[in-house]
Amino acid sequence: MIKAERHQRILARMQEAASVTVKDLAKAFATSPITIRRDLIELGERGLLERIHGGAIATQEVFAEGSARYEMYNYGERNHQQSQEKAAIAECAAQFISDGDNILINAGTTAQALALALRGHQDLYVITNGLSVASTLGQGLRANVYVLAGRLDARKQATVERPGEEGLPHLQVREAFLGVHALSAHGIYMRDPEDANMNRAFMTSARQVTVLADYTKFNAFASFRIGDWQQVQRLVTDGQANPDVLQAIRKQGVDVVIAAQN
Structure with missing residues (x-):
């Protein structure tokens, strides 16, 4: 597991439990206590946690608008995180798009991976x-x-x-493909209200909605819900996604598609 992914998972745990221990993190991530201590020191220097004996506690910055992990990295850095999973999800999602299709793709690194996967398509009409x-x-x-x-x-x-x-009354598409910041069995979330408003409007402008989300989005935290699963026809994710959450989403009538990785 690369450092950026460990940092993301540490902060996700802290948003759920407010505190972590070196011992538990080392066991969960199958790494050494020394590595975890270094991670906590670096996150502490960024103001995202407070070091205590044997672990760390969350600071308010971790919870503020659910944006702490998103703010830690610039676009280029986020583009390299879970890149294999994003590519597999994109290749899978591209199979549901036909030549000449009219679609919407939102912003983000998973959305960009989908754009790359569409290079074999022709005569698309894409709004983004x-x-x-x-x-x-x-x-x-x-x-x-x-x-x-x-x-x-x-x-x-x-x-x-x-x-x-x-919403966006001038906009109408056959299908919207949306990368999201976080999801749970209860719905789909973004980290700030502008993103939430924009993507909420995208959902109402599309006849169908496909959500694209790698496994890290299942453990992520975001404050602003853009919709529930009754508004979504399909979820494309990877094989590491939480099976309990996937089952709960399936029960709500969503077609859950697991992308195969090479």
Whole structure:
């Protein structure tokens, strides 16, 4: 397990239990106590936890808008996290998209992986708020790409606008493919209200919704729900996803697809 993934999982545990011990983390991650102590020191230097004897306790920054882990890394760093899982999910999701299709892809690193997986498709009509998604689709792909206007959020490599209560009435697509920050058996979540509003509007603008989420999103924390599973037709994830949560999602009528990894 790479350091960035350990940090992500440590913070996820702290959001659930508010404290962790070196001994428990070393056992859970199959690594040495020395490595865990170094992780806790580094996270403590970032203000994300407070070191105590034998472990650490959470600081308020970990809980503030559920954004602590997201803020730790820039877009390029996040793009390399769980890259194999994201690529497998993207290749799987691309099979549900046909040439000439009319779709929406939101912003994010999983969404960008889907854009890469669509290079074999032709004559697509793609609407997105992701700058990296648009750039990837525009490189040698026969696609009509439309980027939604809005305020630039460089951290997310996305445009963001504030849809009103009516959503985005000018927008209609066959299917929306949405990468998300967190999910549970109770719904799908984003880490800030602007993202939540934008993606909530995307869901209402699509005839079908497919959620793309690697296994780390099952342990993640985010404050703002964008919808429940009754609004989603399909979830594409990887083989490490929490089986209990997957079963609960299936019971709500969602087609759960497990992407195969090479």
